[in-house]
Amino acid sequence: MTPSLSAAAAVDLRVQPVDDMLDRVERALHVRLDRDTVVRKRRSVGGQTDRDTWVRIERRGFDRIGDQGWNGTEAAAVLHGVSMPEWYTGLAWRAPDEPAMWRADEIALIATPPVGQGALVIEDPQLPDSWWKALNTSLDALAGQHTPRVATPDTDTITQDLVTATIREVFPEIVDTTVDEWTPAHADMTWANVTGPEFFLIDWEDWGMAPRGLDAAALWCNSLAVPSLADRVRRERRPDLESRSGRLMTLFYCAKVVGPHAHEADPRLAPAREAAARLVAELQSS
Known part of the structure; x- marks a missing residue:
């Protein structure tokens, strides 16, 4: 286990080492992630694969999982009438020796980018x-x-x-x-x-x-x-x-x-x- 990932309550994936986790996901899903496309957020990491899909990986402590489980992206695949990426496959595993779970989901690659780099915008995006x-x-x-x-x-x-x-x-x-x-x-x-x-x-x-x-x-x-x-x-x-x-x-x-x-x-x-x-x-x- 990577020592810096041992504390479940203090992990920020924008700064923590994630290479071992990305390697694990590549092996499990039989894909290669383009490391130049990887986007790192506080509790998730995503990147484009060599089969033109997107893999999103998230880490969440047990205290943040609750009764609804650990498969929101997969569960949303049954929704109809909503413009969202198609879900293909996923996997989940427990972080060794800590009360946290990892989950990776492979979904359709969306060519159009997010409207904002963060939660809010400070300029009008001029949406059609x-x-x-x-x-x-x-x-x-x-x-x-x-x-x-x-x-x-x-x-x-x-x-x-x-x-x-x-x-x-x-x-x-x-x-x-x-x-x-x-x-x-x-x-x-x-x-x-x-x-x-x-x-x-x-x-x-x-x-x-x-x-x-x-x-x-x-x-x-x-x-x-x-x-x-x-x-x-x-x-x-x-x-x-x-x-x-x-x-x-x-x-x-x-x-x-x-x-x-x-x-x-x-x-x-x-x-x-x-x-x-x-x-x-x-x-x-x-």
Whole structure:
């Protein structure tokens, strides 16, 4: 075992050695990974193979797996009407001598890149109308399906208690935080997980049942640095965001921006505070 990977709670794959893990995946899947294409994130690594597919590898501690299991990308293969990469095969193994699992999934290679390098964008990506149509079609199709999975945004299982705690920590004046609608959600709707100009929704490890509007609110929150883009998200996903659950989810994400860990340099801070004030007033009067 690589010594630097021994602590389950302190692994960042952007800086940790991953060559041994990549070698293992290549042997198991009988592929060669183009190391020049490898993308490293905090808890996942991905790269293009010699058979023109993409392999995504993720590490997650036992405390972040929960009841829904360890096969989100594979489980999403049964969804219909959603623009997403086709899933081909996968494997999973336990990290030696530590409470963590690794999983690798081989999926179709998507030629169009992610819209953002990170979760949020600071410039308007100028997406075509066809992109917004595909977004709406996919999110509407996803919401109309069924799953026993429970979504894990930010790897935290979304429950009524989590919604209540997150909102009331920052907005204690909101007495009733009851979510009245639950639907399937992608649960990691950032600009790094949608491609453009052709729309695909990628990275499905956290999907499952969630309050209605979770995905729309997440994309809106990650658009706040570009007011025109945030307005477009709100217009396109108006039915979700104007529902009671959608208002709560919007406030849920506002709480993450303006709460105890707020950063004054965050370009979303001022618009999130403004939106939160409006939402608090709406929820108190409803």
